[in-house]
Structure formats: C-alpha cells, structure tokens
Amino acid sequence: MPRRLAAVLRPALALLFVTVLALPGAFAQGGKTVRVLVGFPAGGGTDAIARVLADKLKDELGAQVIVDNKPGAGGQIAAQALKQAAPDGSTYFISHDHTISIVPQVMKNPGFDPARDFVHVAGFATFVNALAVSGSLPPKTFAEYIDWVKAQQGGKSAIGVPAPASVPEFLVRLIGDKFALDLVAAPYRGSAPMLSDLFGAQIPAAIGSVPELVEPNKAGKLRVVAVLGGQRQAALPDVPTFAELGLAGFEDVPYYAFFAPAGTPRAELDRFAGALAKVVAQPEVRDKLTGWGLAVQFMPQAQIEQRERAYTAAWAQIIRRSGYQPQ
Known part of the structure; x- marks a missing residue:
C-alpha cells in the first residue's frame, strides 16, 4: 500500500475498530451465538417464555440468541449440559424452581450441584x-x-x-x-x-x-x-386458591431465572442481566408474560439467590414430611 494512501486510511481504520468494539456485545460475544438451554420440550410453557425473551435479547446483546431444547428428566439433561458448557458467557439456562430447587433434593445423583456448578444471573418472574x-x-x-x-x-x-x-x-x-x-x-x-x-x-x-x-x-x-399461592391470580380471578379450599402451606411461589456455568466472568453475567432487565421492561414483553399468568419482576443476582435458597429450604421441609426417599 502506498505510504500516502496508508496515511489517509489509518485514521479511518482506527475509527472503524473503535466503533466495532463499542457495538453492544461485540467484544464480549466475539461473534459467538448465545445459547439458551431449556429443559423441557418445544411447545411447553418454559419454551414459549424462552423464545419470547430470546427474540428480544438478541437486539440488546448484539448477538444471535438461540433456544436449545434438551428435554427430559425434569430439566436434568439441560442442567448437565450447562455444567459442561464453557464459562465464557455464550451459554445460559432458563429454569424454574423444579430443576434448581427440587431435583437436587429428590435425586441421589442428579449430575449437577447448583451451588457448585452454576451461578445465578438474574430472575425475571414468579408464577404459581x-x-x-x-x-x-x-x-x-x-x-x-x-x-x-x-x-x-x-x-x-x-x-x-x-x-x-x-x-x-x-x-x-x-x-x-x-x-x-x-x-x-x-x-x-x-x-x-x-x-x-x-x-x-x-x-x-x-x-x-x-x-x-x-x-x-x-x-x-x-x-x-x-x-397455589397466597392470592388469586389476575389471569384467573374466579379460581380459588388451595388455601381457600382448606389446603394451606403452599403460599411460597416459584420463580423463573437464568443461570450460567460457574466461573463465567462477572462482566458477562452483568451484561446478560442488564440486557434481560431491559427486555422484561418492554411493555409488549411484560404484557405477553403477564397474560400467561407470570408476575413479571426483574430480580438481580443477589435477590434471585435469596429467593431460590428460601424456596429450596421451604420445600426441603415438605419433602421430609412427605416421607419421600431420594431415588
């Protein structure tokens, strides 16, 4: 390249490089596809929720976001896949209470330990x-x-x-x-x-x-x-709670949250959580999830950690009282 042309292009190329780095997710994602693991089949409630969020997350993250269904064993297969995934911010697991809070208490060898193998990213809703x-x-x-x-x-x-x-x-x-x-x-x-x-x-x-x-x-x-839950649901206002019907003790409500492999860099977790917060704040997303009976509530890492631990402890007592033996 002639020296004069190089001198002219060098500032422009430098500006282009800085601009690319400034694009949402350009440096963090490095062109990688972000994978959202779902532990249940396509067509179910968790799958539908994941697809609504993934469609919006791609814009906030500046990367392709795909839903990867790995159904079976109450979400264990997807959870085991998360455990094996590289902790580089390219793989997340959307899950409700069952896989994270219940499975480790009812299975002798679920193939994962949430406390050791996963890190909470953020929660976005509760449901009954x-x-x-x-x-x-x-x-x-x-x-x-x-x-x-x-x-x-x-x-x-x-x-x-x-x-x-x-x-x-x-x-x-x-x-x-x-x-x-x-x-x-x-x-x-x-x-x-x-x-x-x-x-x-x-x-x-x-x-x-x-x-x-x-x-x-x-x-x-x-x-x-x-x-279940402590009050009737807005999506089903005429349906009584179990407590109203004489079966109390189920007032604690489960949650939906995202998890990542342990060791995922803090910057990646924060970037994904920030994108999720923006997505669930969008009126069309909030209306869609609310219409499905979710109580939409963004929960940062510390808050969803606390909720998950409290829910796990509450169900540990119920499982013990039932006499259920881990399989």
Whole structure:
C-alpha cells in the first residue's frame, strides 16, 4: 500500500475498530451465538417464555440468541449440559424452581450441584401452579372434581404432573391425604405431552404452571379449578386458591431465572442481566408474560439467590414430611 494512501486510511481504520468494539456485545460475544438451554420440550410453557425473551435479547446483546431444547428428566439433561458448557458467557439456562430447587433434593445423583456448578444471573418472574380438569369432563369446580373422583371405583384417579418427584407430584399426595382420595401422580416428560393428554381426556386432571394453562382454559380445553399461592391470580380471578379450599402451606411461589456455568466472568453475567432487565421492561414483553399468568419482576443476582435458597429450604421441609426417599 502506498505510504500516502496508508496515511489517509489509518485514521479511518482506527475509527472503524473503535466503533466495532463499542457495538453492544461485540467484544464480549466475539461473534459467538448465545445459547439458551431449556429443559423441557418445544411447545411447553418454559419454551414459549424462552423464545419470547430470546427474540428480544438478541437486539440488546448484539448477538444471535438461540433456544436449545434438551428435554427430559425434569430439566436434568439441560442442567448437565450447562455444567459442561464453557464459562465464557455464550451459554445460559432458563429454569424454574423444579430443576434448581427440587431435583437436587429428590435425586441421589442428579449430575449437577447448583451451588457448585452454576451461578445465578438474574430472575425475571414468579408464577404459581394450578390444578386443571379436562374440559370434556363434568367437573367445573374443585368441589365437583373431588365429588367426581369419589364417585369413581375405589375413589381412585390419576393426575398428570410434568415431571416425576416434582412440586406437582407432592401436591397430588397432599390433595389425596387431605380429601381421603386415592390419587396417583402420572409423570410426563414436560408439560406439552401432559396437556395434550389432558385435552383429549386421556388423563382426567393435571397440575401445571398457570402460564401454560391460561390460554387452554380460555379455549375450554381444560378448566382450572384451584391455584397455589397466597392470592388469586389476575389471569384467573374466579379460581380459588388451595388455601381457600382448606389446603394451606403452599403460599411460597416459584420463580423463573437464568443461570450460567460457574466461573463465567462477572462482566458477562452483568451484561446478560442488564440486557434481560431491559427486555422484561418492554411493555409488549411484560404484557405477553403477564397474560400467561407470570408476575413479571426483574430480580438481580443477589435477590434471585435469596429467593431460590428460601424456596429450596421451604420445600426441603415438605419433602421430609412427605416421607419421600431420594431415588
């Protein structure tokens, strides 16, 4: 290159270099794709939430953000994949309470230890679980459902749960004990296949998260008859809480949060958390998640750590009282 031309281009090239470094995520991501692991099948509630957030996060991070479904074992497969991922800010795990707070307490060898292998990034919502009855069956209320089960031979019936040894499974046990019913939890590999069977009345009832039950409830595919939590849900104002129905002790509500591999640089965690905070503050995102029954609330790292530990401790007591032995 002639010296005169080089002298002319050198300042321009320097300016271009500085500009590229200043682009959101340009230095941190280095052109890498950001992967969001989901421990449940496509079409379920967690998957839908992940895709809404991923679509907006790509703009805030200045990088491609893809949803990577690794369903099975109540989120264990996805959690194990997170443990094996490079701690470079390119892989995150979106999870609710089950995989992080419950699985390590009910499995002898889940293949990961949240306290050792993961780091909290940020939380973005809380939600509640609910009991739903197939829309093609007669019961329209919780009381009618209890009467319907009692009318079955031996007062026996099955309730679908999205994963074995999950909060919904323990709830099935407690409902059965409280109302003298022979209820059996039928575990599925995620909520999508469970709800498919519920729509077709292949299983009479199921317990799932409110976000995945709201739209089918509106469409008449199922009827939500009771919700957990300390108060009724805005998306289901006519549905009573279990406490109202005489089954107290489920007022603590679960959470949704992002996790990263242990050792991920602080700058990467802060960058992702900052992008997430901006995304959930967007009215269209907030309205979408609220409409699905989520209580949208950005929770920075310290806050989601505290919530996760408190929830884990609360369920440790319930699991011990149930007599459940880790498998």
